[in-house]
Structure formats: C-alpha cells, structure tokens
Amino acid sequence: MGTSKHIILIVVLMFFQGFTAQERINATLSSIILGGGQQSVTVTLDLQPIAIVDLEPENTNSGETFIVEEAGNPFPTGGSANPGEFWLNYTYRGSNLETASLYTRINQPLPDGMVITLQVINSASINGNFIPNPISTPLTLSTTPQLIASDFSSGYTGDGENTGYLIQYKISNPNAISLPAGFEIVFEIK
Secondary structure (H helix, E strand, O other): OHHHHHHHHHHHHHHHHHHHOOOOOOOOHHHHHHOOOOOOOOOOOOOOOEEEEEEEEOHHHHOOOOOOOOOOOOOOOOOOOOOEEEEEEEEEEOOOOOOEEEEEEEOOOOOOOOEEEEEEEEEEOOOOEOOOOEOOOOEEOOOOOEEEEEEEOOEEOOOOOOOEEEEEEEEEOOOOOOOOOOOOEEEEEO
8 A cells, every 4th residue: 555655646746746847948049030939821811803983073174063972873964065074993903813994884775866975085193003004085885885994903093083094075965865764874894
C-alpha cells in the first residue's frame, strides 16, 4: 500500500505542476525580426458585379429644368424641338475582369411621326476612374438596344454634372403627339 500511495502522490504532484508550468518564449533575434511562428492563410473574396447608371441634368444650355431624383427612375422628356442635355454617370465592377458596354433603348414604340435622337457630345472625368469609349454618332431611339459606350472595364465616372458622358437629345414631334403612358428611355450596362 505504501507504494501505491507514493504513486498516487507523484501523479497528483505532476497534475498540479501542469497548472503551474510556463510556456517558453522564443526571444531570439531572428524570431523578433521575422515575427516568430509565421503562418500564411489563403483567403478568397468573391465581389459581386455592380452596374449603376445615374443621370444628372445639365440645365445651363437647354433652358429646360428636368428633375431626376435617383438612378433607376425614368428620365422625363419634353416636347420641345430644342436639344437638351444631361450627364450620364455610371459605376461598373465586372467579375473576373469582365468588360461591359452601355446601351440605351425605349421601353415601348414611339407614336408615328415622333423621333427621339441621342448623341454623346462630350466625356469628362472629375474624381472618376474610367476610360471613355463613347459612340459619337447620333442614335435614333427604338425598342432595340443601341450602343452608347463600348467595351469598358471596371470603373466609375464620378458623380454629378460635368463628369461622365454628356448626352444631347433632340425630340422631333411635328404633330404634337403625347408620349404613351409609362414611356421610358432606358440606359443599361450589359
């Protein structure tokens, strides 16, 4: 029995010594310079694609006042034959370095005799990060998507007037016909 008491006592002492043991710190110069037990962990982030288009009125040249409250709302059209202008801003982030293009179309046919044309007449970047690649020929709007700017990579034009693409529009409506209810000019990035 004396031997078993000694064995139990040794086990108990070893158990308590485990609680009081200290970890050794490697304080060598190479450990301090290189950061000790360095490890690398691979992390993969999947960022979702983003495509946002916003219109900003340019009231200084047209004399007309248009109010566009937020991206995604239709752009109001006027009945004047005088050209109007607005700035088109965008933000685009593609996945896997994917490029995109900017298109415009109308959501329903125009009444007979009415014609709406758009033309990119300028591009500028104020606090933006994009390479302008506009199509500068006038486009006659239809329900078929038409190219405004082609093959651009991830970037943004900046926000507000005087940055992005300056688009001039002309409405020819000799018969003074009203636009259909719910008519919209659509701008989209594909």
